[in-house]
Amino acid sequence: MTGVEISPREAEVLELVGARLSNAEIAARLFISVRTVESHVSSLLRKLEVQDRRALARRAPTSAGAAPSHRAPVLPAPLTSFVGRVSERTELAEMIKAHRQVTAVGPGGVGKTRLALAVAAEAAGEYADGVWFVDLVPVTDPDMTATAVAGALGLGEQPGRDMTESVVAALADRHALLVLDNCEQVVHGVALLIERLLARCPRLTVLATSRARLMVPFERVYAVPPLSLAVDGESDAVALFMERAAAVGWPLDPPLYDQVAAICARLDGMALAIELAAARYPTLGLDGITIALSHPLRMLTGGSRADERHRSVRAALDWSHALLEPADRALLRRVSVFAAPFTAAAAAEVAGIEEGMADEGLIADGLARLAEQSLLVVTASPGGTEYRALETIRQYGTERLAEAGELVDARSRHLRWCLAKATGLAVVREDWRARFDLVADDLRAALAWAAGQPEQRTDAYDLARHLAELTYTRNLTGESQRRYEQAAALAIDPAATASMLRQAAAVAGCRTVGDDVYRLHRASADAARRAGDTAGAAADLATAATTAFRFSTLFVRIPPREEALALISEARELAGDDPAAQAAVALAEAGVLADAFGAAQGPPGNAVPETIARAERAVELARRTGNPLAESAALDALTGAQSWAGDTFAAAATARRRIMLLSSMPISPAGTHELIDALSMATEAGLGAGDVPGARRWARQLADHPSLAEVGHRATCRLLMVDALAGNVDEVLTGSVRFLDAWRRAGSPARSFLRPAATGVAMIHGLRDDHDARREWQEVLDQLGTTPEHTYGYGAVFDAMLLLHHGQAPEALERMAPEPGHVWKWVTWIWLHWYVALRAEAAVLAGRPDSRDRLAEARAVVAGNPVAGAIVERAEALLDDDQEVLLATVDAFGAAGCPYQYARTLVLAGGDHAERGRAVLAGLSLAPMAPAPTPMTTSER
Template identity: 80%
Template sequence: MVAEVEISPRESEVLELVGAHLSNAEIAARLFISVRTVESHVSSLLRKLEAPDRRALARRAPEPASTRPSRPASVLPAPLTSFIGRVRERAELIELVKTSRQVTAVGPGGVGKTRLASAVAAEAAGAYADGVWFVDLVPVTDAGMIATAVAGALGLGEQPGRDMTASVVAALADRHALLVLDNCEQVVDGVALFLERLLAACPRVTVLATSRSRLMVPFERVYPVPPLSLDGESDAVALFLERAASVGLPLDLAPRGQIAAICERLDGMALAIELAAARCPTLGLDGITAALSHPLRMLTGGSRADERHRSVRAALDWSHALLEPADRALLRRVSVFVAPFTAAAAAQVTGGQEGIVADGLARLAEQSLLVVTASPGGTEYRALETIRQYGTERLDEAGELDGARSRHLRWCLAQAAGLAVTGPDWRARFDLVADDLRAALAWAADRPEQRADAYELAGHLAELTFTRNLTGESQRRYEQAAVLAPDPAAGASMLRQAAAVAGCRTIGDDMYRLRRAAADAARASGDSAGAATDLASAATIAFRFSTMFVRLPSREEALALLFEAREPARDEPIGDEPANADPTHDDPAARAAVALAEAAVLTDAFGAAQGPPGNAVPETIARAEHAVELARRTGDPLAESAALDALTGAQSWAGDTFATAATARRRITLLSSLPNTPAGTHELIDALAIATEAALGAGDVPAARRWARQLADHPSLAEVGHRATCRLLMVDALAGDVEEVLTGSVRFLDAWRRAGSPSRTLLRPAVAAVAMIHGLRGDRSARREWLGILDELDTPPEHTYGYGAVFDAILLLHRGQAAQALERTAPEPRQVWKWVTWIWHHWYVALRTEAAVLAGSPDARDRVAEARDRVAGNPVAEALVERAQALLDHDRERLLATVAAFDTAGCPYQSARTLALAGDPRGTAALSNLGLAPTALPALRGTSAGT
């Protein structure tokens, strides 16, 4: 029982939420702690409660306390006023939501759709195990941002390799939830497309939308929201009385007949009634009645309006007519803001003095035309959407719309430029103005006279959203900036940035497409060297990042790009190829890019791809070194890093483990101090991954852990824990840091499931590593679960003779199955392609040697001698081979001497195993302290040297 185990109060809270089937991210948000802290608590609970996995842990959770919700809390806006009436409408709409997967509450602005939908969602929340989520689409002016708004409400980030819609769909795929999409009218077409994808992939999600018009999708059930009832104990009168009481009209003195007449004149429209009731202290019921009788106040603009809007328009026209001219102008001019704004911002956009504007805003707020909120940045104002749209119409009627939009655009440009200088609170400041930046860009992008400003704003927004880790939007904004660019050269620059962002998102197809588009733009601008650079880069991408593609370009296609690129870019030959004699194309960057493409494409096409490295190795290294030298001459660290990556591959093909590790370290040093740009970030993430693997190959476990931790903590990977942690799991598993593996595997699995369980080759080593650790723990159930996950992923050749053989051999040797371990590593190391196993080569050799010794192989002594030469310089592999020699010689003292070597190398598991092999009681204790089962091998008890 849980009560018999000593767990902390915080662990108890986490356990209860695990039992409620919340993800780590949701638990972190609920308890206001970090995801890593949650992972640590979950790992501790797994150990304390002896639960094999998260599913079993959930079953150990106690029943929720009566004072706590037993299911996720609904995420609904907190009502500022009470909800009045609508009993029949609530019942009807709840029934529709129960029986239909998508319901749209339709009605004119001000009828009360949002309040009704919120009330229905709150009442229905108990029926949805994963809660209710409310998404306000008012700020969304771009259909492409609908999924971003939904993701924001859900607390999601974009998943690499997916657009934001796919990320939302993956997160909700197995959820039983109600999603409320409020104010869909301005992006109806986009909402319809979003819902088609969402509902097709998320069978247990129900959507309740509010809109002024139908969404026009085949599965839609429309519910027309009627005005408030006017007969009997009318909801309209009740609403008026309640709102009037809140501003000082005593309920017992209110003449209900006169109020009913006012509500009838207002057609039962909730917004109009609330506005009328708010005027009671200043006008009284008689004044309101008189104002409603004035046809100019009631119907100004009404004859040009759609019939459904006449009642709300009447109320707004009436309220507007009561304003002083200066306040009318202020109301319409601040309607360009789509997000809360300050008096200072309003002054800049309206052209008034801040003090006068602040006074006017206060008067508008007093008349319920603006909502006032306090924020860390000061008092903020916001117009309700219906009033904002009304103000926009008034701007147009006054002939001021373009002028106000232009001032708003200039204000947005200033805000964006100011945000580019990052500070400790820049993310919060960006979030406050982001919707205004997007709205200003949407308006300016369609106006030729605003093209220059639109281009500048698109560029700013692209940079800001990238830094904000909104990489999907960042790529779109860079592409938008390319379309708006004043000339092809500027467009090419934006397309290159977009390609780099696509690389951060691991979308190879887009990287390739955008680099080719950049080449076309550069060529159109007369920049033949730039075009050559882009063409060569596209060819390189097809091979360097081949695992990121859905549709991988053919080798012939890549070769064609290379040959097209090097005609104007080459200045010196490689081998028998002729040099280009045209001096006008003597561009260092282009030559470096072409050399890199040659190292990647020509080697793959004519050398290594045709078989194991042989005669192609010297040519491969020569091409890569040439690329590095040309890149170094350019002075561009990113170009040099990319060329060093090619050299890393060439050295690994040659089997030079330590040169590979040294080159990988050069990349990290080169990139570590660069600013946070798309290209720099993409290059650094790749460099950290390669450096981690190279360090493992060289036996430098501390360095591998350092770089793997840096990769796991990289902010660009914050929302993709499976990609962030996969290499750290490999390092910790090989080292034997069981607690770290258990904690990291929780984060990995949770993030992988939330991402839709992508089948990615790069994830297999991590999954195999976790499966091995559970095998060492003796937890067969957990091991089967992780082997099942392994079966869901693509199977590359590395699994046979790379990490698969290494992890299997470690487990088999731990279980005392030396013969099986020897069989698993039967192929000679020289028979295994170095380009497949270079990370694992020394591990493979050393473990194969130990298996031969323990299995009593007749050639064990020869294998030890050969292995000693092969792994020289690798501290972990050297210790493994030295241990094998001691086992072969029955030399206990020599065997125990390797304990210190393993400790120094950062491998606590191998240290503990050595003690166990030596028959030292500390070995069993050390294995137990690591959380591992005892080794099945008999202890070595002899003390003599030699055989």
């Protein structure tokens, strides 16, 4: 490591790589972009001369200049000291060592959170991957539990799986302690999540705090006792009171010990109650506190509604509440509806309903008085002073609202406030993300309440719709889909239901969940029928059928062809003369009836003219509707038809038309889904036509698309494919780190569209003679499975390139033994020109007597393709020993953006040119080429 210069930022990245954080997690931790992290990782790979991320992680301790250690605990910083509880800390620490899941149980205010934090901080050094703390206070929906945990872990939405899977994948191999605080209001969600975590994360320990047991397998319960009142002459309760009183500037003399002990005893040793009492000491004194506590405690001891869990905390809160002026009491209970920190302005809107309370200045004064009495926490934020009620106090305030008969009115005002906030967030500004995050928990809480109130159904629908739109913009696509479906369930008008289900289907498409797209379009068709919209129902049914063949790789269960045909038949009957419905039906017919649907089971029926005619009709009908999304989908069908016909250049031109059509579309779930697909198709079609720079440009747009930020394997797969074919080695090495990390964190999905990228990366490592790395990527390919495309398409192309590099022309020719006409066009439409050109070159270098004929056939197939055409020209120049033509192809490869073929041609040219070529290969970090055999000339034959 001596002499290796690593910047401070690289050192930070290296340390986090060593801690096994993903690029997305590192970016979130260091407040930089994922692209910047990728750049630092690539630089570190080069500087430290290691081949992959695993090796880089092993170098992390010494490279970063620090001894290996666990990550710093991700724990809230306590604002006050932790007092006493020596035995409790020891007991709980021993329990989490012995058991994988421990729940610290006790009444509100007993001190569960502080005890858990203290134990977690002390135990942090025993967990290699650190301690993670998740505050579940803002979570009101059990289904959002995993989302809260994901937020604490720095995870985002990953299309194709829910948040629970994301959390499980992130923690699967971690040796960590996860602290889940305040579980009582989402026990069901926490229980389900913990069961999944315990089953699939063998080195994870979970410490939960709750007012009730979670009732999950292997749970060990630790009952948190009140603070000790007298143990060997010492009292933790008294020590806490004395410390907090001193903190507010009023230290107590030792002779007052007995008086303080009496107060603590009357407060049953409850930590929250003691802290509240100590906070009042400067204004009331011990005598005043004693008097003030007399009546509330007497009333709440043994009464008919005396809940054992709440007795002590309720006593403390009732006491504190009794000391408030009537206006402050009203303010406390009304601000209890806020789930997140709020401002004085927000409180004025939601709480200030009586004369004299709507003034923001008066509200701010009242909030200050509540904060002085420790009933609210005050924090400074960029948006101004914010207030927050602790959860116990919030629950207490809610009960007081109900007792005062104000609960419905307060919740309704809060709902209207949330609706206004959601509406205001519709305009995306630079600070949009921060503004959304500030109110997101309130929006969710308001919706959770309103959804169960029949009289609030209209507002609940509006809020669900807004929240669906906002979470989509926030890239929380899983929640967005759920909110759209929730809005559909809340809608009174069936037409609105259908609209929301269509939006949900579009988001499901962005998430690559084909089964949900299909289900939701069928559901929207049912809703459209109820609304009397037969044309809309027809379009939905046809779209469901189209999805089944157009996005078949995204399905877990592909619907049977007969089912899709039945949907088309029904859609045709309902469409009438509606242009949009007719266009949707035509698109479905262009795919399903042209036999593309059966492609997964065998080659398509050779009705090429009919296939193209149906696709062109679909495009024309879609164009008449004036809907760019419908036209883009129809152009996709035409791209497929042209590829089946072997018209590579027409397919590429049609794919480019889609990009132009969609480039000015506003952001929407349907638009994003269509654009991502269009970019994918344009990349592949451009590559098939030899437009490497164009293909790379579109692949780069995919890799940088915000919707794919957290799914690096899907984002980078096509860019890796292009860079591997071109020979952009550094880009492949950098991108493959992101791909592999994201793929593993996603649960290593066996998606066929990922195979070309993995095959290309494996080839690059083969060209580098990096056998260990190539073996690792071969293992990835084994997990992805073998497909016909690998056998006849990209697999043959990448294998042939590697074999030719090593001088194994006969083996390369054997790898591409099938005649091009015998290889299914639906497999090789991207790869046909590459296949034909490399096959011709292999024949020349292998000395095949029919090389001249093969070259002639190849030239006819690849005419117009700058890369494949140059490969064929190079092969013929080698056969004819024509040095001038051979060197002309060097420039052709340079202009086409193919540095590997550029260098290979120079080596094949021999002499001084070969020296230049070897230098270029070395600059690309590739191993030297094996000497190529000299082809037989025409005279020798």
